[in-house]
Amino acid sequence: xxxxxxMGRLTRDxxxxxxxxxxxxxxxxxxxxxxxxxxxxxxDQTADFIGCVAFGKSAEFAEKYLRQGTKICVTGRIQTxxxxxxxxxxxxxxxVVVEDQEFAESKAAAAExxxxxxxxxxxxxxxxxxxxxxxxxxxxxxxxxxxEELPFN
Numbered sequence: 001x002x003x004x005x006x007m008g009r010l011t012r013d014x015x016x017x018x019x020x021x022x023x024x025x026x027x028x029x030x031x032x033x034x035x036x037x038x039x040x041x042x043x044d045q046t047a048d049f050i051g052c053v054a055f056g057k058s059a060e061f062a063e064k065y066l067r068q069g070t071k072i073c074v075t076g077r078i079q080t081x082x083x084x085x086x087x088x089x090x091x092x093x094x095x096v097v098v099e100d101q102e103f104a105e106s107k108a109a110a111a112e113x114x115x116x117x118x119x120x121x122x123x124x125x126x127x128x129x130x131x132x133x134x135x136x137x138x139x140x141x142x143x144x145x146x147x148e149e150l151p152f153n
Contacts, residue, residue, distance in 0.1 A: 002077040008032035016063040028059035054098035071104040
């Protein structure tokens with residue numbers, strides 16, 4: 001059985017093309033960033049980037065509704081292939097052929113996460129007087145000269 005289920009965000013807008021001929025068929029390519037559950041030792045990579053290809057109505061859906069950052073759930077099958085590039089080297093490919101795709105979050109949640117991904121300008125917070133509550137989650141500032149009384153350094 002060859003069955004794949006993925007949930008992730010599009011890394012960029014889908015690339016959609018149409019085949020030549022009388023009955024042209026749409027095909028769309030996009031890459032999903034799928035979060036890893038665990039991080040490998042010595043690696044900073046927290047996601048896998050998986051190439052997907054959709055055909056026909058699924059490709060037209062992707063062209064019309066999917067954009068960079070959209071969180072979707074994809075079911076499909078893995079397909080491998082190979083070709084020889086211009087330099088004469090054999091290149092191996094692995095793609096997920098999309099059988100079904102659907103949104104994995106509401107429009108409101110998508111808009112909210114898009115806002116969170118945009119860089120926000122840093123604003124300096126006013127420093128409170130010693131002993132007063134700090135603007136950061138209700139923490140108190142440590143007064144000067146109390147270092148000797150703390151049980152840890």
